[in-house]
């Protein structure tokens with residue numbers, strides 16, 4: 001079996017714009033699932049609402065495409081009522097951190113055995129490019145026409161603070177590392193949070209001087225650095241530019257978890 | 263036994279093994295009882311972070327084949343509305359208990375009311391139909407909770423147990439049967455499209471984890487379950503089917519009792535006001551006063567009204583400003599006289615007798 005067998009062939013072509021980063025994240029997820037040897041009939045994908053959340057519908061397993069922001073409590077019901085299922089959640093930055101922010105911290109606190117994959121494109125893609133809680137200060141969106149005046153959430157740091165057992169952040173440029181991190185998350189009992197910075201050329205790049213898809217991917221390559229390296233720089237008194245995004249594994253630990261397969 | 267405990271016990275007897283909830287007066291005893299009982303019988307109790315999450319969790323649990331339930335009151339019920347619509351659209355069986363209190367807003371947390379009867383019927387956006395039951399005693403709280411689970415599974419719809427503070431906190435002796443009737447969910451036949459309805463307009467249930475590979479979405483979907491949100495015909499057919507699977511079974515779902523069908527003056531009640539009316543009929547010992555007592559309020563059993571062939575007027579005591587009275591008006595030509603009561607107290611038999619005096 002190959003990871004491509006996990007796609008619903010009769011649902012292609014998909015709704016994503018050309019150059020959208022979501023496809024890469026779905027591929028990485030299915031490669032990880034395939035490597036782990038998960039069975040289709042034992043796996044459930046759950047998602048909220050947004051471009052990113054459409055991902056669940058392209059996969060052959062049972063899947064639950066829910067309401068905006070609520071994927072985690074739906075997934076909590078699935079997982080706790082049948083811990084033998086592998087439950088993976090696809091979500092977006094708006095879905096997870098704005099309307100679903102409360103569910104996010106509580107799912108991490110409970111440390112439910114879910115794999116949560118957030119496609120963070122720093123914008124509301126589906127509704128046409130409004131600002132989200134991860135839109136960087138100063139960035140342009142349809143609701144921040146003069147540049148966002150709010151600070152952004154760091155979703156991975158939030159997940160660490162709230163108690164998730166595994167947290168990693170990569171980008172859609174880092175395909176190998178992302179696939180490995182998703183696999184590691186899936187193997188870790190408890191809540192695994194994998195944040196992926198993804199490009200939204202249609203609604204983010206276009207407005208923020210990253211016109212070409214390649215510009216956005218290049219940006220992710222050049223404006224990221226391993227979290228450990230950034231920590232070392234700070235410790236040695238070096239200045240870290242504010243637009244550098246920390247990537248890598250943030251935490252891997254063994255707090256008591258809920259809903260682990262018996 | 264207390265009404266709320268009878269509800270929890272009825273749920274357990276009916277096979278409910280998942281409860282997701284958030285504390286709210288006057289429903290909290292249900293959650294507390296489930297928290298104590300479920301873990302001992304291999305069930306799951308989880309106190310969620312809010313009622314949006316409670317509703318979401320029981321829908322998720324239902325897709326793994328579990329009978330699942332939540333319990334709340336007005337403010338929490340309002341928060342559940344979006345996901346209730348999701349349960350309707352995805353045809354997810356589940357039971358939502360509303361121990362009603364005085365609203366709007368935080369209102370009267372410790373006082374009974376029936377002010378959410380229209381909200382349970384129409385509160386989520388879009389057109390749809392649901393089933394709502396209303397108990398008038400602790401015994402009925404138990405029995406109707408069991409029935410709610412059976413109806414939810416049979417029709418694949420959220421079923422509301424619309425009780426209130428009065429019955430929820432009432433203590434009465436009840437008979438608990440050794441066994442309760444259980445009508446299980448009809449499974450999807452392999453090879454059938456997951457949202458292809460049978461003759462009863464209800465599709466078989468493709469339980470998660472059984473290899474169906476079903477996609478479940480709140481978007482308008484075709485019989486494969488795939489989103490198809492721009493076809494007017496497909497949307498119309500889907501919504502009509504969701505409504506008709508309930509409305510076409512109105513008479514089968516109906517559950518009521520009738521006193522003095524020849525009467526000219528007929529009380530129509532559900533929930534606690536039924537008790538006051540029964541007292542009035544008993545006290546007066548007259549057979550020209552009829553009583554239609556509903557245990558199922560939605561879908562509204564309009565044919566029951568026609569059984570009162572000599573009726574000249576319908577009196578409808580409700581602990582709201584006349585929500586179900588308005589529904590009755592739609593179905594009869596005779597005058598419908600609402601007897602609203604707000605504030606938390608039940609209509610007293612004397613109050614109702616005085617109303618009769620004025621009318622006669």
Ligand SMILES: Cc1ncc(C[n+]2csc(CCOP(=O)(O)OP(=O)(O)O)c2C)c(N)n1
Nearest residue numbers: 050051052068092093094095123124125126
């Ligand atoms: C309750 C509710 N509010 C608003 C919306 C409209 N809406 C749909 S998707 C979306 C934003 C999605 O953004 P994000 O989660 O970042 O996903 P993306 O589309 O960027 O992948 C919004 C606001 C909705 N569907 N439901």
Ligand code: SF4
Nearest residue numbers: 016017020051125200
């Ligand atoms: S709007 Fe953005 S996130 Fe949505 S499909 Fe297009 S590129 Fe992807």
